[in-house]
Amino acid sequence: MPKVGVGPIRRKELIAATISIIHESKLSDPTLAEISAKAGLSTSIINHYFQSKKKLLEHTMRELASSFIGEVTLGTSVAETPTDRINAVIDGNLAPSQCTPEAVSAWLWFWARVPVSEEFAKIQHACDRYIAKELTIAVKELIPAEDVDDVVEGIMATMYGLYLRFAHDPKKIDVETARRITKDLVFYRVNENHCASCD
């Protein structure tokens, strides 16, 4: 049983503090002073565990993305039908754990900084690719091949757009509503079952 030093603990504390501060400071760039104060530690400790502020932020976003992908995978790995899989992706994207005010703030902050950091871009790209891949697998079994890309792109846009709206007005919509809105649009599009005129 490997002895877990205090290092990993501190790192997690600092990452958590970073996300908190991004939210509390209303998406303004977090300062090391704020973060370390939140974690109850000294400023210097950040450069001790991470090498720089940049790397702390990158680790933070990697953590965020990791949790996000984990949440989605949890659902898709047990999906049996295309519909199941689509539902799983949507439920994972819009899972309660991903829609806390803190997480949503962090995501928006992150998205707006993607262009400034190679590393951020990589992380974001990986997330996108993963979700797109999962959705494509399912969607292409439901509609003609030439329509697949558009629909997948549309689904992702809708989910990301709902994040944006969460971030700007957390009280407006809740997780259930967001899931319903997304699925409503999607399944009208991909499922014959949902055609109003056929009911």
Added chain:
Amino acid sequence: MPKVGVGPIRRKELIAATISIIHESKLSDPTLAEISAKAGLSTSIINHYFQSKKKLLEHTMRELASSFIGEVTLGTSVAETPTDRINAVIDGNLAPSQCTPEAVSAWLWFWARVPVSEEFAKIQHACDRYIAKELTIAVKELIPAEDVDDVVEGIMATMYGLYLRFAHDPKKIDVETARRITKDLVFYRVNENHCASCD
């Protein structure tokens, strides 16, 4: 004929420079030095025409929003059917003028700073309200009342989400694709005509 001083001209130049710099500096916070250099003016001039950096940014975002709303109104004002109106809103949102790399960068930058500024929040809220109102007028003539809000929310989320995707990867999709993706989702949802099983 009112004599137009050099003031309004400089203000427009500085606002244009601000948007350019936001894009060029890859969404990092623009500095006055960058902006004024871009405009070929001195740093001091910004505080001369605007009172502070904050106000310059607020004016910039107001300009952005103004142009955006203008573009949408241009279309909706001549729309005759609900379908026309929905198309107009989507076309306006995703108009070429609103989807230049610069504009998209500015919007994303803006969205991520909404929480830090009262003024930003007001501007963003006004835009949202306007688009939501226009869409609601049209959508409620097409589907049951209890579904209207969800669908409107969904349409807006999709459009905003596509902006996000534009911002992260400008080469991936173009204006026409974005419009098609949005309309595809929307009209499958609100129009009996588009039901696949009925064709």
Added chain:
Amino acid sequence: MPKVGVGPIRRKELIAATISIIHESKLSDPTLAEISAKAGLSTSIINHYFQSKKKLLEHTMRELASSFIGEVTLGTSVAETPTDRINAVIDGNLAPSQCTPEAVSAWLWFWARVPVSEEFAKIQHACDRYIAKELTIAVKELIPAEDVDDVVEGIMATMYGLYLRFAHDPKKIDVETARRITKDLVFYRVNENHCASCD
């Protein structure tokens, strides 16, 4: 009859505005923007009539000193006895025109800037010399020669000190009180008449 241009008028307006602003801005260094706004003129005009801010301030203080000396001279020129003369100096120093909140503020501001400006030092020195001279003329007729300098110095210190107290708390003492306080100390010192034990 020499035609009086607008120049001298503007100069007086600007000097008056300077004194007002020194008082209103609570003794912080006045800016040209404040002064010209107060005078209802543009900033540039100051450098037009005076060559620089420095010179405007010097002219302002010269004006202040000039008015001060004038006030004192008005009284001393008609004084017939040493006592008259001393009274005249004190009444002139502490004349209502010299004890307005604005004037007192200007004097304190001025005193604290004497060391920074050659010109200021000259003006202040001239005032000092003049008052000292007038007082000496009178005092040396009342007390032994070897005591004169000390007493003159003491009188001047008392008057200047009262200015200070005016400036810090205008409501505390008024002109009449200030005059009485000064004369009380002085005449107990220089006049046998005021000895309490002799009454």
Added chain:
Amino acid sequence: MPKVGVGPIRRKELIAATISIIHESKLSDPTLAEISAKAGLSTSIINHYFQSKKKLLEHTMRELASSFIGEVTLGTSVAETPTDRINAVIDGNLAPSQCTPEAVSAWLWFWARVPVSEEFAKIQHACDRYIAKELTIAVKELIPAEDVDDVVEGIMATMYGLYLRFAHDPKKIDVETARRITKDLVFYRVNENHCASCD
């Protein structure tokens, strides 16, 4: 034995440097660059130990006032007669430690900035009140009650006025002269012993 960190030391150094610079720069507003250079430290360190320039200046003036009151109290606390007490106040006010060119410059600078700062006003008011109180205790045992306030006010004005004259011309008078001038005026006023006509 409490370990004294480097903090208090630096703070004292910076306060001392501030007073020096006020004097050396001839009462113009000291800049952080000047102060920190004088202390042999970087500019940033000032905001590290004090939070702002404003606070540094407030601490400096508080220190100045503290030393001043300490000096006076040293004398008054052992005064046995009213005359002793008055002498003690005068000697304390005009103590060598309070009449160095640096201290006098700092006091004049301070007095001229009292109106701009709440904190400065508080400090100055406290000093005034303390000196007035001490003098009143003594004076009211020597002269009729209705005259006490005037005389106290006069003594204070004289002492403060002498500071002014020190500041403007350090070579003109020395501590001993200043003390003598003040006491001369005061004791002629409050003591029957000093009446010239009775000798």
Added chain:
DNA sequence: GATGAATGAGGGTTCATTCAT
């Protein structure tokens, strides 16, 4: 492992001044 001391680069802002009109 953890901290406080100290720094230096860079930012926004103020302000007197110059110049063309």
Added chain:
DNA sequence: TATGAATGAACCCTCATTCAT
């Protein structure tokens, strides 16, 4: 005579980072 446009120097302050302890 008077002004608005424009500048550049100087200032305060923030903040990530380094280093010795």
